[in-house]
Amino acid sequence: MNATNFEKIYRDEDVNLELLTDKVVAVIGYGSQGRAQSMNMRESGIKVIVGAGDRHRHSSWDKAEADGFEVYSIEEAVQKADVVHILLQDPAQPSVYYESIHAHLRPGQTLSFAHGFAVLYGTIKPPKDVDVVLFVPNGPGPVTRQKYKDGSGIWGCVAVDQNISGQAQETALAIAKAVGSTRVGVVVMTFQNETEGDNYEEQVLYGGTIHLMRTMYNIMVKNGYPRSFAYAKAIRSIRSIIDDIDEVGIEPYLTSRASRTCEFAVRHSGPRVINEEEMEKIFEETENGIFARNWLQEFSLGMPTLHRMRRTCAESDMEQTGEIWREKFGK
Structure with missing residues (x-):
């Protein structure tokens, strides 16, 4: 460009x-x-x-x-x-x-x-x-x-x-x-682009990343990995990757900073993790006002679903592991 x-x-x-x-x-x-x-x-x-x-x-x-x-x-x-x-x-x-x-x-x-x-x-x-x-x-x-x-x-x-x-x-x-x-x-x-772009970002990028972390942690623990190791891999390691990508770009990171094993893993298996059809569906729901309607309805009812999800996640094994992990390994 x-x-x-x-x-x-x-x-x-x-x-x-x-x-x-x-x-x-x-x-x-x-x-x-x-x-x-x-x-x-x-x-x-x-x-x-x-x-x-x-x-x-x-x-x-x-x-x-x-x-x-x-x-x-x-x-x-x-x-x-x-x-x-x-x-x-x-x-x-x-x-x-x-x-x-x-x-x-x-x-x-x-x-x-x-x-x-x-x-x-x-x-x-x-x-x-x-x-x-x-x-x-x-x-x-x-x-x-x-x-x-x-x-x-x-x-x-x-x-x-x-x-x-x-x-x-x-x-x-x-x-x-x-x-x-x-x-x-x-x-x-425009107001529309800022609002819907932000709503889309929070659903797909924030929501997707956080649920990806939780799913990765749960699968590793279920298959016998130590909780501290699973937490470090699912949560902490993403920090340095994002900082590097933000500094130089995705392709320079993959070709000059990541290992060749990492580069192959990203290119070979990464696309399998992403459900592009669902991402497109969320985009359409955002632009059609469905997300906004659902959120306004949830808020008007006193946020019962949100409160339940908060409690469920706060009591999860991963969150309890995270508290111990940060205490032992630092922030």
């Missing part, structure tokens, strides 16, 4: 941070991402306030204050802000939005998300007189924070759903720059 055919990658020199320097960004939700992005933006010179629930019921209020932020009720933070940056968990967003945000928005504000789920699937319907954007760093909050502190950043993407001001994309990119993502690169995509 010719590099000129690749999508535009926005870096620091492409983005004007001054779009935010005289504005107030209200971060709603001071969890893992909320804390990381708030601190990064503040250190980039942006005025950040935090909106939290009742301080007597929400520990996030005290945490944000301890980190030196001005903290307000969500309603008051929205009223004070130019940019309302929602970093709550997806299922919690609609109720908080309609209870504390929607009625307090004013024309010309920017409503920003870190995932397009609520907007794409209509659980949140913003007013027509505000910009609606998203910015998401491709990693968890602590990594986003540590990368920023190290002088680097984490790859991210932005998207625009409503562009009332004519500068919605520029604002989203400025948020990305303040968090540190344009240090390494940010791409522009």
Whole structure:
């Protein structure tokens, strides 16, 4: 592929941070991402306030204050802000939005998300007189924070759903720059692509990898391998492989860093592990909204299936082995 055919990658020199320097960004939700992005933006010179629930019921209020932020009720933070940056968990967003945000928005504000789920699937319907954007760093909050502190950043993407001001994309990119993502690169995509791509990734890559690990561990233990050995092979060894592949690429890893036995194993037997037909089916279900419908239904019922699966997996032989393994061999 010719590099000129690749999508535009926005870096620091492409983005004007001054779009935010005289504005107030209200971060709603001071969890893992909320804390990381708030601190990064503040250190980039942006005025950040935090909106939290009742301080007597929400520990996030005290945490944000301890980190030196001005903290307000969500309603008051929205009223004070130019940019309302929602970093709550997806299922919690609609109720908080309609209870504390929607009625307090004013024309010309920017409503920003870190995932397009609520907007794409209509659980949140913003007013027509505000910009609606998203910015998401491709990693968890602590990594986003540590990368920023190290002088680097984490790859991210932005998207625009409503562009009332004519500068919605520029604002989203400025948020990305303040968090540190344009240090390494940010791409522009649609709300639909970001949401469904993320949902697909979590089902196939995260879900597939974790269940692959569990299945490999169980088969090895069932066939007489020591639990510590099975755990190391099924869980720990993937860390160095992923780091190498990320550094040089798959083919250079296979041909110059892996053993020839490993290369043959990957090329000969690897495809047998993958069920491409099921991966295609999951992709279609994601694009058709079936995954979103199932998740919203599960959440509305109090997540009974998810709670059962959590308990079953937490009590599994592999998880108990993992606790002992990390204690004896380190993290």
